[in-house]
Amino acid sequence: xxxxxxxxxxxxxxxxxxxxxxxxxxxxxxxxxxxxxxxxxxxxxxxxxxxxxxxxxxxxxxxxxxxxxxxxxxxxxxxxxxxxxxxxxxxxxxxxxxxxxxxxxxxxxxxxxxxxxxxxxxxxxxxxxxxxxxxxxxxxxxxxxxxxxxxxxxxxxxxxxxxxxxxxxxxxxxxxxxxxxxxxxxxxxxxxxxxxxxxxxxxxxxxxxxxxxxxxxxxx
Numbered sequence: 001x002x003x004x005x006x007x008x009x010x011x012x013x014x015x016x017x018x019x020x021x022x023x024x025x026x027x028x029x030x031x032x033x034x035x036x037x038x039x040x041x042x043x044x045x046x047x048x049x050x051x052x053x054x055x056x057x058x059x060x061x062x063x064x065x066x067x068x069x070x071x072x073x074x075x076x077x078x079x080x081x082x083x084x085x086x087x088x089x090x091x092x093x094x095x096x097x098x099x100x101x102x103x104x105x106x107x108x109x110x111x112x113x114x115x116x117x118x119x120x121x122x123x124x125x126x127x128x129x130x131x132x133x134x135x136x137x138x139x140x141x142x143x144x145x146x147x148x149x150x151x152x153x154x155x156x157x158x159x160x161x162x163x164x165x166x167x168x169x170x171x172x173x174x175x176x177x178x179x180x181x182x183x184x185x186x187x188x189x190x191x192x193x194x195x196x197x198x199x200x201x202x203x204x205x206x207x208x209x210x211x212x213x214x215x216x217x218x219x220x
Contacts, residue, residue: 038171044059049143068167070161071108072157072158073091073111073140073157076121088179089179109140111140113215115146117216155215157213157214159173189205193206
């Protein structure tokens with residue numbers, strides 16, 4: 001299994017920002033289920049979630065002919081949106097990933113599970129604004145009470161899960177191997193996994209470590 005290596009200085013910088021966010025929202029948090037194993041079926045695949053365009057959809061209604069890419073994301077994490085000159089963040093690669101996925105018969109959705117931030121930065125209104133500002137080319141869904149994240153065992157933003165046409169998990173982890181610099185990416189984990197799925201082959205790298213801020217959960 002491969003893991004991701006990032007420049008230490010930049011990674012520590014964004015990690016510090018995330019740690020502050022964890023401290024401010026950690027009270028009353030709950031633990032998710034163990035992370036969904038490769039080979040498992042997508043849980044809660046029929047559960048409807050609100051999209052930023054006002055419609056509702058489930059994972060089963062979103063899946064393409066060759067599969068579905070689910071990315072747990074948010075509006076503020078520096079691993080998503082970047083950190084000035086220190087890090088690009090992964091969000092700038094979302095649209096190109098969605099285009100590549102669609103060309104290969106795979107749909108892509110973003111899921112916001114940050115329930116502890118619903119009163120401000122991760123409210124539906126904030127999600128709508130964020131999606132518009134970043135010209136999202138894919139659905140951006142609100143995971144009420146982080147139910148989907150809990151069922152997946154998702155821990156980070158971003159945290160990526162790729163399912164095949166039968167909604168069986170074939171890859172989980174990070175988008176690629178360099179959050180800081182898109183031009184320096186050497187391992188395109190998701191694109192390689194999609195290519196393998198389309199060609200009916202197993203993923204060479206089915207798991208990588210998810211790098212990002214914690215999903216902000218609340219007690220139930």
